[in-house]
Amino acid sequence: MDQTEALQLRRRKRRRQRRMVAVVGFAILTIGLAWFFESQATTTIIVTRYADTLVSDGSDDPGLSPHGQVRARELARVLGDVDVIAGIDVIFVAPNRRSRDTSMPLSIKNDAPVHTVEDPANVEALVARILREHKGKIILLITEPELMQPVIAEMQGSKKLPDVAAREYDNLYIVSIPWFGKVKTLRLKFGDRYLPERPSPTA
Numbered sequence: 001m002d003q004t005e006a007l008q009l010r011r012r013k014r015r016r017q018r019r020m021v022a023v024v025g026f027a028i029l030t031i032g033l034a035w036f037f038e039s040q041a042t043t044t045i046i047v048t049r050y051a052d053t054l055v056s057d058g059s060d061d062p063g064l065s066p067h068g069q070v071r072a073r074e075l076a077r078v079l080g081d082v083d084v085i086a087g088i089d090v091i092f093v094a095p096n097r098r099s100r101d102t103s104m105p106l107s108i109k110n111d112a113p114v115h116t117v118e119d120p121a122n123v124e125a126l127v128a129r130i131l132r133e134h135k136g137k138i139i140l141l142i143t144e145p146e147l148m149q150p151v152i153a154e155m156q157g158s159k160k161l162p163d164v165a166a167r168e169y170d171n172l173y174i175v176s177i178p179w180f181g182k183v184k185t186l187r188l189k190f191g192d193r194y195l196p197e198r199p200s201p202t203a
Contacts (some may be wrong), residue, residue, distance in 0.1 A: 011155045044139070044176050046139075046140045071102075075102065088112045090140075157184075165196065173187055
């Protein structure tokens with residue numbers, strides 16, 4: 001092999017090395033960007049209360065009334081395809097039977113795990129856990145009606161939610177938390193419409 005051929009061989013080798021470095025660098029950049037955008041994706045938290053409760057059984061931990069069972073199935077129908085790819089990713093519930101019962105139809109439909117929140121009143125810890133463990137996911141939170149406003153406020157959502165009446169079970173609050181920008185709070189209704197009781201006429 002003369003000097004000219006040796007020089008050409010070295011040049012070809014260097015070109016192959018440069019191409020290999022470019023390919024590896026592009027692959028690393030692509031993986032890094034995919035990880036970045038995945039980790040910074042919008043987190044969607046849907047907040048509602050448990051469905052209509054059976055109040056006449058005398059239990060300290062009542063389940064759902066027949067009407068509440070229908071509403072739980074309606075919740076599964078409404079949210080089962082909320083994400084056209086995978087649906088609800090995970091469900092958090094208050095530590096009572098009525099919240100667990102409300103979650104069951106949707107959990108079964110979406111094959112979504114259900115986590116019981118031992119201290120739902122500690123909204124700061126709850127929101128921190130959700131954002132830490134389920135960033136970029138779609139989460140359903142079934143909680144006590146009086147905790148809906150505090151937990152949404154902790155997510156930097158709306159601080160002006162109307163009060164929830166004792167028999168008002170049809171609210172769904174959707175809190176969208178982007179990796180950058182303003183948190184948005186949407187309010188939807190599902191199931192039978194809530195009708196406030198009319199005051200009884202005076203004698």
